[in-house]
Amino acid sequence: MIVTGGTIRTMDPAAPRAEAVGVRDGVIAAVGTLAAVSAAVGGPVHDIGGDTLLPGFVDPHHHLYLVASDVHTRALDVALRDLGALLDRISALRGTGSGWLRLHGVRPLQLTEGRLPTAAELDAVCPDRPLHVMSISYHESTVNSAGLAALGIGAGTPDPPGGVIERDRRGRPTGVLVEQASFAAESATRRATDDPDGWVRRAVEHSHELARHGVTRIGDMAVPPAGATRYATAAPDLAVVAHRWHVGTAEIGDPAVPALAADGHPRAPLGGFKILADGGERCDLCLDRRQLWRSTASLPAAVARHGRRALALARRGGTPARRADGRWHNGTRVLDADGLRRAVHASVAAGLSPAVHAVGNGAVADLLDATRGVDEVLRVEHAMVCDAALARRIGDAGLQVVAQPSFLHDLGDELTVLPLPDPLRLVPLRTLRAAGVHVALSTDYPAGTMSPLVGIGAAVTRRTRSGQVVHADEALTVEEAVAAWTRDAAAVLRSDAGILRVGAPADLVALGADPWTADPDHIASIEVTGTWSAGGRTFTAPTRAVRPPCT
Ligand SMILES: [Zn+2]
Incomplete structure (x- = not known):
């Protein structure tokens, strides 16, 4: 198959644009001019009718297992x-x-x-x-x-x-x-309430819903050990490739590393082990004395403006308490510094690459200590509250961050009721990149909105649902945001997808408008017109289906 007839953005820095992409046996066999691709690859020509073609979106932090449950x-x-x-x-x-x-x-x-x-x-x-x-x-x-x-x-x-x-x-x-x-x-x-057949049916249905949003590959970030067998049943019918990151036997957050077979179906490969360092909304927020004072001083104004919700938000993390680092912490820790170190080392020893949920700056700081001496590129999930000094430490340690800009869209209005004291930033994408951190973006669906385009829009505009802008100087360019949802997201899954180059899986998405030239506020509503996974069509927009598929 040859795909041509629109704007093709390869996300390959060496050759960012192309006229055609040739696909053979589910793999990209040629990229370049239509003449060169036609000479290299036979088969039908698919004209995308002026649409924009990109590598399929990769959502490295998703929860298909939970959704299908x-x-x-x-x-x-x-x-x-x-x-x-x-x-x-x-x-x-x-x-x-x-x-x-x-x-x-x-x-x-x-x-x-x-x-x-x-x-x-x-x-x-x-x-x-x-x-x-x-x-x-x-x-x-x-x-x-x-x-x-x-x-x-x-x-x-x-x-x-x-x-x-x-x-x-x-x-x-x-x-x-x-x-x-x-x-x-x-x-x-x-x-x-377990229903194994229902799980498989819903997993396949949800994978097609993902294809509708242009997604071709996900990291499923909380699969129980028994989910490996269930995934093996569903895998041949999945419209996406799902990399399995398993959790402990008892529940999400259980640090006991399960025994898992190293292989898996190619459409549901083993990814690694998920560890929880802190809570979610009750993350480990760590403040110095001045920040604590400023945070406390800002509360009356927040209550005057937002009423009971501001109080409820302030109470959520509990009363700040001074810890061994001399700073004040609130929120919940699932594992303390020592438990975190043991969990990371146990995961690596079991041959499972750790992905550590650390939302607050206190949890991220302890994670950096926990990974000392670990010869493995670790994923940090969220790192939602961070300042430049901590970002530099993440960059120096070579950790990869998987962040969720759609939380700005979904939750930004609530999260800004109590402003973070400077220099802490919320979803600090620019700060992290400037510190040399490998940043991938994700949805965390169903916690966040499913569409990567909503997340790309939020990373570029930093807008909440009501339209307010959160830390405008943390915005990414369209190029950076799309890369973080394709090439850079595939990298945290240890996959060579996310880039249109010879040898990569033929995972493609066609969009009704080009995000690079669209009004940033309209990126979220760009239409996905077609999706291909390993060269197979997984979604066709109803309005485009009437067009002849081949010319
Ligand atoms: Zn999650």
């Missing part, structure tokens, strides 16, 4: 004003299925109350079956009274390491589970 992923991700509206929505869904009901997608900070509902509040709309309501990030969730009973959580249940069972004044669980307590419940209710 549920029928209600993002069922609660609708514009909800307050807890009353959320409870109405839950009530409407309570009749689906039997046994445990798992619902996902609440954005607590977007509710007026700034919190999840309690067991008592859930009982009012769903008293008769165990219910697990998960936030969009999975880092916090809430269960009703039947759910607390089914999970065996009572007043005497201790908090798990790295997690909190929220309690009322009398010490009784409120139903709200935070960080490792939430992940333990997620694992238990996932096992209780």
